[in-house]
Amino acid sequence: MTTIDIWTREGFVADRFRRLGDDEALPETGSVLVPASRWQSLEGGEHRDGCEIGVELLPEVPVEDLVPHLDRIAMIALNFPAFTDGRAYSSGRLLRERFGFTREIRATGDILLDQIPFMLRCGFSAFAISHGPTRRALADGHWPEVPIYLQPVGRQEAPGTRPWMRLSR
Numbered sequence: 001m002t003t004i005d006i007w008t009r010e011g012f013v014a015d016r017f018r019r020l021g022d023d024e025a026l027p028e029t030g031s032v033l034v035p036a037s038r039w040q041s042l043e044g045g046e047h048r049d050g051c052e053i054g055v056e057l058l059p060e061v062p063v064e065d066l067v068p069h070l071d072r073i074a075m076i077a078l079n080f081p082a083f084t085d086g087r088a089y090s091s092g093r094l095l096r097e098r099f100g101f102t103r104e105i106r107a108t109g110d111i112l113l114d115q116i117p118f119m120l121r122c123g124f125s126a127f128a129i130s131h132g133p134t135r136r137a138l139a140d141g142h143w144p145e146v147p148i149y150l151q152p153v154g155r156q157e158a159p160g161t162r163p164w165m166r167l168s169r
Contacts, residue, residue: 006106007127007138009120015128017054017075027051033077036061039069056108059087063094070101077128080109089122093153096123113137114144121153 005012020032029050039055054075055066066073076095078088088107095101106126107119113134116127129135 007116007129007135008125012139017052026053031074033075036065039066039073054104054106057088057091059085059091063091063099067099070095070099073103075104075106075126076101077106077108078124080107080111083110083112083115085110089119092119092122092124113142117144117146 006015007013017031017033020026020034020038022038026032031052031054033054033056036055036057039053052074053072054077055073056077056079057063057066058079059081063076063078066076078091080086080088092105092107095105101123104126105124106128107124108128110131111119111127111129111134112131116134116138119127129138
């Protein structure tokens with residue numbers, strides 16, 4: 001089995017979650033990632049106490065479908081099928097701010113370097129990055145500067161004379 005690295009604020013780390021195949025049995029122990037459709041069948045009885053389960057959502061699946069189960073989900077992976085598709089930003093914010101999800105929220109799919117600061121502001125904490133130039137830039141310590149954000153995030157940002165503009169921190 002090949003180990004895939006994910007990126008966090010601490011740098012690249014080994015991914016502890018293994019993507020489970022559609023017909024693959026749920027292991028007794030370990031950490032697995034399943035699509036939302038498989039999670040629904042697991043809730044019907046296939047769940048194992050020693051197995052940590054992460055759920056991957058495609059943008060067209062409402063994050064609200066997972067809300068009743070958040071206490072049993074170890075990680076949620078939100079997919080970006082194209083760098084121009086921003087629907088998962090909203091899902092990340094909803095999970096953190098409205099639904100209080102405190103575990104890992106991972107961005108997967110087509111992720112570019114300049115998107116990561118905005119994803120962090122929306123609650124993402126890990127990134128499965130396949131884009132070669134973005135992986136190299138992060139490995140080399142490059143980070144895009146974002147001096148001004150145009151939308152508030154969370155309750156900690158107080159409005160100023162221009163409530164639509166926020167200085168980065």
